Amino acid sequence: MPVEFLGIAATNDGSETTPRSGAAFDKDYTLRLARAHEDYGWDRVLFAYGSGSPDPAPAAAYIAARLDRLQILLAHRPNVSYPTFAAKTFATLDQISDGRLTVHFITGGNDHEQAREGDILTKEERYARTREYIRIVKQAWTSHEPFDHEGQYYRFHDFVSDVRPVQQPRPGVSFGGSSAAAYAAGGAEADIYCLWGEPLERTAEQIEAVKDAARAAGRTDVPRIQVAFRPIIAPTEELAWEKAHRTVGAIRARRGSAGARRHESGVTVAAAPENTGSQRLLAIAEAGERYDRALWTPTAAATGGAGNSNALVGTPETVAQALLDYYDLGVDILSARGYDLLGDAVDFGRHVIPLVREEVAKRDAARAAATAADRATGSGAARAAHLAQQPLAAVRG
Ligand SMILES: Cc1cc2nc3c(=O)[nH]c(=O)nc-3n(C[C@H](O)[C@H](O)[C@H](O)COP(=O)(O)O)c2cc1C
Numbered sequence: 001m002p003v004e005f006l007g008i009a010a011t012n013d014g015s016e017t018t019p020r021s022g023a024a025f026d027k028d029y030t031l032r033l034a035r036a037h038e039d040y041g042w043d044r045v046l047f048a049y050g051s052g053s054p055d056p057a058p059a060a061a062y063i064a065a066r067l068d069r070l071q072i073l074l075a076h077r078p079n080v081s082y083p084t085f086a087a088k089t090f091a092t093l094d095q096i097s098d099g100r101l102t103v104h105f106i107t108g109g110n111d112h113e114q115a116r117e118g119d120i121l122t123k124e125e126r127y128a129r130t131r132e133y134i135r136i137v138k139q140a141w142t143s144h145e146p147f148d149h150e151g152q153y154y155r156f157h158d159f160v161s162d163v164r165p166v167q168q169p170r171p172g173v174s175f176g177g178s179s180a181a182a183y184a185a186g187g188a189e190a191d192i193y194c195l196w197g198e199p200l201e202r203t204a205e206q207i208e209a210v211k212d213a214a215r216a217a218g219r220t221d222v223p224r225i226q227v228a229f230r231p232i233i234a235p236t237e238e239l240a241w242e243k244a245h246r247t248v249g250a251i252r253a254r255r256g257s258a259g260a261r262r263h264e265s266g267v268t269v270a271a272a273p274e275n276t277g278s279q280r281l282l283a284i285a286e287a288g289e290r291y292d293r294a295l296w297t298p299t300a301a302a303t304g305g306a307g308n309s310n311a312l313v314g315t316p317e318t319v320a321q322a323l324l325d326y327y328d329l330g331v332d333i334l335s336a337r338g339y340d341l342l343g344d345a346v347d348f349g350r351h352v353i354p355l356v357r358e359e360v361a362k363r364d365a366a367r368a369a370a371t372a373a374d375r376a377t378g379s380g381a382a383r384a385a386h387l388a389q390q391p392l393a394a395v396r397g
Contacts, residue, residue, distance in 0.1 A: 003327055003360045005353055006073060006226060006335040007037045007345050009045035009063065011054045016303055017250035017339040025054040027062070033342050034063045037070055040349025041357075044071035046335070049106055051116040057089055064097035071100040073174060077108060078133040079119035079126075084159050086133075087140030090171060091163040099166035102192065104174040105134055107182065109275025123274070127181040129153045134173055134189045141170040174226070178206060178277035186223065187213025192333065193223035196277055197310040198284055199291035200325055203227060207330055227326050228308035228335035230299055231319050231348055244296060244313045247339050251302040278305035294322040308337060320355035327360055 011030045014020030022029065037045050045063075047056035060072045074093065076086060094101040107123070107130045108114040114126070121129060132151045139147060146160040165171050175186035176194035186193050193210045195203060207225055214222045232247055234240035273279055282305040285297035293314075300309035312319045323334050334356070338344020 001332060001364065003331075003356060004043040004333045005041070005349075005356075006228075006333055007042045007045045007348075008337040008341060009034050009037075009047045009056075009060070009072070010341050011056075011059055013341060015339050015341055016299075016306075017247060017254060019254070025059070029342075030059055031063065031066055033345065034067060034070060036342055036345045037349070038067050040346050041353045042070065042345070042349055044073050044102070046073045046104065047075055049075040049077055051113055057093065060101075061093055061096050064093065064100060069100075071102065072097055073102045073104050075104045075106050077106045077114075077117075077119075078130050079108070079114060079121075080117055083133045083136035083154060084140050084156065084161070087137045088161050088163050090137065091141060091161060091165045094165035094167055094171050095163065097166075099171075101165070101167070102172035102174050103137070104176065104194070105130055105190075107177060107185070109177070109273070109277065111274060123179070124181055127177075127179075127185045131185045131189060134175075134185075138170060138173070138189075141165050175223070176277070177275070178280055179275070182276070183209045183213040184216070186210065187215075188217035188219070190223040192226055194226040194228065194335070196281060196308050197227050197229040197295065197312070197326075198280065199295055200329060202280070202284065203326065203331070204329055224332040225330060226333035226335055227331045228337070229295075229323075230309060230311045231336050231338060231344070231352065232296075232299075232311050232313045233316050233319050233344075233347060233352065235315065237314055237318065240314050240318075244299075244311060247311070248298045248302050250339070251299065255302065273305050278307070281305035281309060284310075292322065293325060294318050308335065316351035316355060320352050320359070323352070323356050324359050324363075327356070327363075 012020040012026045172191040174192040175190035281300040285301035294312045296311040299311045
């Protein structure tokens with residue numbers, strides 16, 4: 001299956017290494033960054049959510065109206081809206097974008113950050129609410145008849161939406177989290193399950209946990225898997241490692257002058273993170289700096305495991321091969337974001353994406369040929385013979 005690439009749709013040029021140069025919502029930069037993704041071969045961009053950050057939904061509508069192909073992944077926290085209202089916002093956005101919307105439902109991994117917008121539930125309760133919320137949104141998208149809902153968190157009667165999504169039966173549902181409660185909720189409801197980049201072995205464990213949760217929920221399909229990294233690329237390995245060390249130095253320097261940055265991002269940077277995903281990143285960083293082909297953990301350690309923070313360091317060829325290792329593991333969507341958001345989106349799109357796509361096309365063609373040969377001979381012998389000639393990493397289940 002073709003691989004997809006997810007980039008970032010920031011509303012200003014600030015990052016972990018650089019203070020933003022203008023307003024939190026910089027309209028020109030927002031468009032320039034999204035356009036660079038569209039022009040350089042990316043499939044989709046994530047509009048993230050933070051309590052104090054610009055509202056991503058109208059920002060996404062702005063981009064959708066200006067660009068033709070780029071797809072949108074809109075982060076949304078259930079606590080900030082009623083599900084019927086949100087379903088209409090999403091359906092309208094799917095109309096504006098001619099069917100390019102996927103919604104990323106965020107449960108919230110930090111109590112203090114959630115309480116900033118009035119959410120005082122525990123994390124376990126938040127996951128239960130998210131699950132109920134997603135079900136309501138799905139029903140509101142697809143139901144042509146008025147319906148009632150009597151749930152733990154929501155209760156309403158006689159609702160039917162007059163605005164339909166373009167995508168039928170409905171837009172995609174994306175979900176992230178690394179706790180057991182996250183696997184259970186996302187395994188049951190998500191079309192796309194998002195993970196932060198970890199070593200291959202740990203990623204494989206998480207993929208299995210998501211698949212187990214999907215099966216436990218009675219599904220016959222499984223969510224597509226997305227994994228996120230911070231690539232640091234340069235023309236030679238040596239230059240890439242120099243850049244990596246410079247990057248981590250800049251992150252540490254910027255975290256040293258903390259306060260302003262916290263308000264810019266709108267997300268609390270807790271000393272000890274409450275969310276399992278960040279705890280895993282810190283434990284992995286503690287256990288080692290380098291994993292597999294190119295994974296480098298000091299960027300995660302320097303940010304306190306703040307979200308997508310593990311780097312892939314090397315030449316475009318090395319980073320492309322590292323990404324292919326994840327594809328071979330069963331990852332369908334590769335998410336990447338640099339530290340110079342605009343420049344890195346262009347460089348990655350120009351130098352890494354074509355390499356990965358080309359290799360994925362070769363692997364897919366080889367697999368299709370092996371399957372056709374199997375059908376012709378009526379046995380698995382042809383596939384077995386083909387796989388015997390492949391490096392182990394090329395064997396994708
Ligand atoms: C790819 C991805 C993107 C995310 N985007 C956001 C975001 O924009 N805002 C936010 O508050 N949380 C975001 N999260 C956090 C999760 O949705 C979730 O609330 C958190 O990871 C729960 O923690 P857990 O690992 O303990 O289950 C994101 C997670 C992933 C994997």
